[in-house]
Amino acid sequence: MNWPTSAGRLASVSLLGITLLGLTSGCEKATDLGLELPGTSPISATYLDLSVKASTVRQPVVQTVKANSALVGRIRDSFVGTTTAAAALNLLVLPALSPLDSLPAKFTDARLDSAVFSLTFDQVYGSATQPLVLDVLPLKQALDERTVYNSTTAVETNAPLVSSFAAVLNRDNIIQLPTSNSPDVITVASPQRTIRIPLLKPGGTAPLVSSVFAAMTSNAAFNQSTLDGLWKGVLLQPSASHSGNIIGIPRAASRTINVITFYFRTGTEGKRRSYSIYLANIAPPTQAGSFTDGRYFTQLTTDFTGGALAGLTPQNPLTAARTNGLTYVQEGTGLNTRLEFTGPELDSLRNNPTLVINRAELLIPVRQLSNGLFPYPSALYLYEVNDTNQILTRQSGASTIDRLVQQDEPVQLSSGALVLPSSTGVGYPAPVLVPFGQNPTQFYTVSITKYLQVFLQNRFNTGEDRPSGLLLSPALRNSEGLLLPQQSGTVANLNLNRAQLDANNIRLRVYYSKLQ
Numbered sequence: 001m002n003w004p005t006s007a008g009r010l011a012s013v014s015l016l017g018i019t020l021l022g023l024t025s026g027c028e029k030a031t032d033l034g035l036e037l038p039g040t041s042p043i044s045a046t047y048l049d050l051s052v053k054a055s056t057v058r059q060p061v062v063q064t065v066k067a068n069s070a071l072v073g074r075i076r077d078s079f080v081g082t083t084t085a086a087a088a089l090n091l092l093v094l095p096a097l098s099p100l101d102s103l104p105a106k107f108t109d110a111r112l113d114s115a116v117f118s119l120t121f122d123q124v125y126g127s128a129t130q131p132l133v134l135d136v137l138p139l140k141q142a143l144d145e146r147t148v149y150n151s152t153t154a155v156e157t158n159a160p161l162v163s164s165f166a167a168v169l170n171r172d173n174i175i176q177l178p179t180s181n182s183p184d185v186i187t188v189a190s191p192q193r194t195i196r197i198p199l200l201k202p203g204g205t206a207p208l209v210s211s212v213f214a215a216m217t218s219n220a221a222f223n224q225s226t227l228d229g230l231w232k233g234v235l236l237q238p239s240a241s242h243s244g245n246i247i248g249i250p251r252a253a254s255r256t257i258n259v260i261t262f263y264f265r266t267g268t269e270g271k272r273r274s275y276s277i278y279l280a281n282i283a284p285p286t287q288a289g290s291f292t293d294g295r296y297f298t299q300l301t302t303d304f305t306g307g308a309l310a311g312l313t314p315q316n317p318l319t320a321a322r323t324n325g326l327t328y329v330q331e332g333t334g335l336n337t338r339l340e341f342t343g344p345e346l347d348s349l350r351n352n353p354t355l356v357i358n359r360a361e362l363l364i365p366v367r368q369l370s371n372g373l374f375p376y377p378s379a380l381y382l383y384e385v386n387d388t389n390q391i392l393t394r395q396s397g398a399s400t401i402d403r404l405v406q407q408d409e410p411v412q413l414s415s416g417a418l419v420l421p422s423s424t425g426v427g428y429p430a431p432v433l434v435p436f437g438q439n440p441t442q443f444y445t446v447s448i449t450k451y452l453q454v455f456l457q458n459r460f461n462t463g464e465d466r467p468s469g470l471l472l473s474p475a476l477r478n479s480e481g482l483l484l485p486q487q488s489g490t491v492a493n494l495n496l497n498r499a500q501l502d503a504n505n506i507r508l509r510v511y512y513s514k515l516q
Contacts, residue, residue: 047511050345052362053319054503056327057389059334060314062151063477065297066251067494070281071332072134072298073246074238075126077373079326079500081304083333085246086237088155089296090143090280091260093224098276104213105220107266107273112213115206117162117197119236119249119279120257124169125374125496126245131166133242136197138208139233143280143295151300151334157235161208164239167195169247199260213262216275227277234279237299248495253283298494302333309335317389320503326367329380329474330498337472337501338389339382341455341508349456349510359511360452364432364472365443367500374498376441377474379490380432381405382448384467391477392467396426401481404429405470408447411484423450424461427483432472444499452510474499 070087077083104110117136137157143149172189179186200206212230216222236249249258258279265272280294304310308323317338320327327337339362349357366376382405384392392403406421407430413419421428432446453459458466474497482488 046514047509049363050341050508050510051343052506052508053340053342054327054501054506055317055319055338056309056312056323057317057336057338057471058309058312058314059336059389059473060152062300062332062334062475062494064151064300064494065149065295066281066293067298067492068251069123069248069494070236070251070296070298071246071248071300071494071496072236072238073126073132074243075246075373076243077307079307080309080328080330080333080335080498081302081307082243083246083300083302083496084238085332086235086299087249087296088139088143088149088153088233088235088299090139090233090294091227091231092278092280092282092294093222093227094278094282097278100220100222102273102275103220103222104217104262104264104266104273104275105222109267110217110273111265111270112200112210113263113265113272114198114202114204115200115209115213115260115262117199117260118257119167119195119197120252121169121193121195121247122250123248123495124245125247128170128245130244131168132195132245132247133164133166133239134162135160135164135237135239136162136199137235137237138231139235142228142232143297145295149295149297151298151332153297153299155235155299161199161206161234162197164241165197167197169195169245194257209262212277213264216262246496249281251281251283258282300332314389323503325502325504327501327503328498329377329472329501330374330496331377331474332494332496333498335498336474337503338385338469339472339506340469346456349452354515356513356515357449357453357510358513359447360449361445361447361509362432363443363445363507363509365502365505366441367502368442369440370500371441371498374496376434376499377497378433380444380472380474380499381429381476382432382446383471383473385469385471386465387468389469389471391471392465394424394426394461394464396481399480401426402477403464403467405446405448405451406430408449408451413483414485423454424459424464426481429476429482429487431487452508472501 070089071085072087074082074084137160140156140158171192173192175188175190176185177188200209208231215226215230219226258281259276261274261276263274280296304312309318312318328335329337384403386392393400394403406423406425407428410418410420411428430446432444434441434444460466476487476491479488479491
């Protein structure tokens with residue numbers, strides 16, 4: 001594994017001791033490191049690689065309510081196990097997108113032809129050539145504001161509206177485009193990312209669909225309350241026999257995606273018309289007027305039987321020795337990696353006034369080319385946890401905020417002002433990133449210079465315990481205390497992106513200078 005041997009430019013921090021015996025070290029010129037050293041001239045600028053204890057941890061609950069995507073499907077992975085995803089969503093009446101003037105009640109002799117459930121997907125985990133076989137079931141009760149929904153929440157349903165529908169995921173639209181040599185054209189294939197599920201075919205029967213259309217026909221003031229009294233919402237789940245893929249259904253503001261459309265004819269001439277109701281994962285459209293947000297969430301379960309993580313539970317983490325030298329981070333499944341700075345190597349980083357730590361960074365290698373099924377997470381984050389892997393919190397005003405390792409570098413706000421985050425503050429969690437230009441991806445890294453100083457000297461806020469470990473996670477759990485818009489926007493992300501980490505080679509690299 002080729003690690004970087006050049007630290008970024010960073011002012012030195014206060015004196016911390018270090019004993020060199022038994023530690024892997026390397027020497028570099030101070031000019032190569034780009035260090036700014038205080039006062040005296042250093043004899044050398046060197047680095048140490050300290051080993052880090054790593055284990056795979058499973059968080060029992062994943063926050064999935066109102067995420068940027070809803071997930072549906074089932075996939076078997078030889079490393080982790082079988083993950084099943086089902087999406088529960090309310091239905092919405094949105095006059096801003098389907099005006100009351102287009103209601104069947106506004107026309108003479110409205111006759112229902114068909115009803116079609118349209119779903120747009122933007123991500124396929126697993127095989128795109130294999131159809132997604134799914135069921136559509138009506139909810140017995142609408143999702144409400146008083147109930148907490150997450151990956152473990154179960155909902156009750158009535159008999160399926162549709163069973164074992166095979167949704168093709170690799171269909172293309174063929175488009176003909178004109179060229180400069182008219183009338184010649186070129187043919188272009190554009191991926192079709194829409195699933196159309198017939199809820200009522202011409203001449204067919206579907207009591208629930210027919211009752212909703214009857215209300216649309218008889219009530220010129222058809223509204224959300226009327227719909228809720230008839231149709232509480234839907235659960236989209238993979239059929240029992242399906243395995244092979246999971247799709248992501250995005251949250252977006254559009255009148256053409258994630259809708260149930262009623263097609264009908266009116267008058268003696270039989271003019272064709274339509275009226276739509278919407279899934280609750282639609283984002284507020286522009287100029288939506290009195291748009292009321294809906295409720296939706298994704299149920300997620302993972303069966304680890306037969307894989308390297310068999311036996312993993314929230315109460316039973318697995319060390320890297322039990323998982324073939326790998327640990328895991330994956331959103332959706334709740335897989336995180338616990339990191340511990342322990343042992344005599346760490347204890348030696350204290351109370352030697354002849355040494356200065358200039359930079360400390362975590363180097364986290366990934367298993368090479370392990371992103372064929374699930375893409376690598378774009379960023380990871382470090383939570384402070386106790387012995388039972390509970391995330392520690394701190395108070396920020398009246399709010400209780402997760403304790404995350406904060407950024408070392410100054411942060412430029414949208415106003416242009418520079419802020420230097422506090423190591424014991426909130427608001428600017430340090431993203432653990434893949435360095436720009438790596439191809440293929442080799443490792444993640446993050447600077448934790450100031451945090452290491454606080455950790456070693458136990459200079460946390462009054463009343464706060466020193467964490468026994470850090471939890472490396474691909475998810476930010478909530479928006480409380482996040483002050484950067486680009487990070488607060490990632491809180492609601494839901495995906496199955498994953499990294500397999502080479503746990504035996506995770507290192508805490510410490511650059512230091514020895515003073516005369």
